[in-house]
Amino acid sequence: GQNIDQPTEMTATEGAIVQINCTYQTSGFNGLFWYQQHAGEAPTFLSYNVLDGLEEKGRFSSFLSRSKGYSYLLLKELQMKDSASYLCAPWYSSASKIIFGSGTRLSIRP
């Protein structure tokens, strides 16, 4: 299978930095997506990593280690609007599909 493990819930303070970790099975792995989903809304694409290392995009960065089956999403200068679920979604070429994790619900407090 492609067991995806990410924390169920996290809380952080406005203006701070938070790191959301994700581990996944490496067999057949091709790349990893991160999506943001506000409650009751559609998931929106944040990032896609296929190579090892850190990719930065504004306040959000995503890291991938293919050999360790590990990724994280780093959110800086947190804003209240960042309160949402963050979905780790590895793509497996062997299954020709993206598998979505259950998501990490991030709450930002003032």
Add this chain to the structure above:
Amino acid sequence: DSGVTQTPKHLITATGQRVTLRCSPRSGDLSVYWYQQSLDQGLQFLIQYYNGEERAKGNILERFSAQQFPDLHSELNLSSLELGDSALYFCASSADGADTQYFGPGTRLTVL
């Protein structure tokens, strides 16, 4: 706005009934995916179509079926509805079968 459209936005129906959800992908996208998301649950992949052909199947019930038409829009048919089918149903599209997926706004189905 992702460019993916879904209709209707809301649907309320009774147990035992049949409904059809419709999705139009982004212009140029060939692949369409359907997901179910129950309250406070993760996205459950149902089925994927690529250029009119079924490409991958997830945890889709036999009471559910889908198709993708020549103009690439897709429909998800849900029959013999049960209370547990109440959920948000998302459609997503991508350029090919292994690309970034862009999600529509979803259809909220309530079965009473």
